[in-house]
Amino acid sequence: MSEIVKGIESAGMRTDLPMFRAGDTIKVYVKIKEGEKERIQLFQGVVIARKHGGLRETITVRKISGGIGVERIFPLHSPIVDKIELVQRGRIRRAKLYYLRAIKGKKARIEELRDE
Amino acid sequence: MKIGILGRKLGMTQIFDETRAAVPVTVIAAGPCVVLQKKTPESDGYHAIQIGLVEKLGRHAINKPLAGHLKKTGTGSVKQVRELRGEFPDLSTGASITLDLFKEIQAVDVVGTSKGKGFQGVVRRHHFGGGRATHGSMFHRAPGSIGSSSYPSRVFKGMKMGGQMGGGRITVKNLKVVQVDAASGVILVRGAVPGPAGGLLLIHGIR
Numbered sequence: 001m002s003e004i005v006k007g008i009e010s011a012g013m014r015t016d017l018p019m020f021r022a023g024d025t026i027k028v029y030v031k032i033k034e035g036e037k038e039r040i041q042l043f044q045g046v047v048i049a050r051k052h053g054g055l056r057e058t059i060t061v062r063k064i065s066g067g068i069g070v071e072r073i074f075p076l077h078s079p080i081v082d083k084i085e086l087v088q089r090g091r092i093r094r095a096k097l098y099y100l101r102a103i104k105g106k107k108a109r110i111e112e113l114r115d116e
Numbered sequence: 117m118k119i120g121i122l123g124r125k126l127g128m129t130q131i132f133d134e135t136r137a138a139v140p141v142t143v144i145a146a147g148p149c150v151v152l153q154k155k156t157p158e159s160d161g162y163h164a165i166q167i168g169l170v171e172k173l174g175r176h177a178i179n180k181p182l183a184g185h186l187k188k189t190g191t192g193s194v195k196q197v198r199e200l201r202g203e204f205p206d207l208s209t210g211a212s213i214t215l216d217l218f219k220e221i222q223a224v225d226v227v228g229t230s231k232g233k234g235f236q237g238v239v240r241r242h243h244f245g246g247g248r249a250t251h252g253s254m255f256h257r258a259p260g261s262i263g264s265s266s267y268p269s270r271v272f273k274g275m276k277m278g279g280q281m282g283g284g285r286i287t288v289k290n291l292k293v294v295q296v297d298a299a300s301g302v303i304l305v306r307g308a309v310p311g312p313a314g315g316l317l318l319i320h321g322i323r
Contacts, residue, residue: 002126002313004302005143009129031136056130079136 120320225321
């Protein structure tokens with residue numbers, strides 16, 4: 001990618017987000033517009049993928065809501081993301097955790113990553 | 117025709133607008149251009165200006181005929197030359213065209229050369245449906261009938277068939293201008309433009 005395009009991307013990128021990777025559990029505070037009013041909605045789940053990189057980076061967050069798997073894709077640098085909080089780091093062995101879609105219950109647990 | 121400028125496509129990215137929507141944009145490094153020649157009805161039979169893109173060039177980029185042509189205006193480092201039809205009374209030979217002239221604009225047309233796709237069949241080139249893959253259909257990606265027999269005994273002109281795809285001049289009209297940075301000569305337009313990153317583009321048709 002050209003340096004100029006990189007410059008445009010870095011100008012729009014957010015620096016207020018915590019470091020996190022796939023496997024981590026995060027809380028995403030999403031700004032939602034309802035008519036005139038605006039409120040913040042919380043979405044907590046496991047990051048199963050980080051894609052694209054740069055300003056175009058997106059994260060896929062998966063949670064189990066009422067026994068149903070729910071995934072939301074957030075553009076990481078979008079202004080609709082109010083803030084992101086890291087809840088728990090996870091010990092995982094691959095970058096994309098799509099296999100979580102096929103398993104449920106205890107098998108779908110992710111072990112916590114602790115610093116040695 | 118209104119003023120135009122030459123530039124090179126740098127690539128695509130996205131930016132977020134006031135409504136927080138992600139807008140796909142193409143980044144174009146445009147100009148500076150220089151007016152190399154003015155054509156008039158007396159000398160050439162029509163009104164036009166010839167503009168050249170000033171850019172960094174390799175040692176052997178300029179051949180002798182071009183060097184001689186550039187000498188008239190005292191410019192160097194120009195390889196890409198295009199013509200804009202019309203009278204431009206406020207631009208004289210040797211005048212430079214930069215994005216400063218493009219600050220207040222809403223939308224532009226962008227002309228480029230599309231990426232070459234080589235020889236393609238009708239399915240890819242003209243979006244024919246093709247046939248069934250299995251169950252002995254024996255008709256997969258062929259074009260089918262291209263006309264009748266005794267009448268007209270020929271194939272009509274313009275019949276959609278396989279052939280070279282891409283690599284042609286394409287104009288994309290009415291692209292919204294998202295941002296103009298005249299100081300660094302960078303313009304962002306909404307959506308895609310033809311050709312690869314690094315490809316030559318003509319931006320004109322200002323609205």
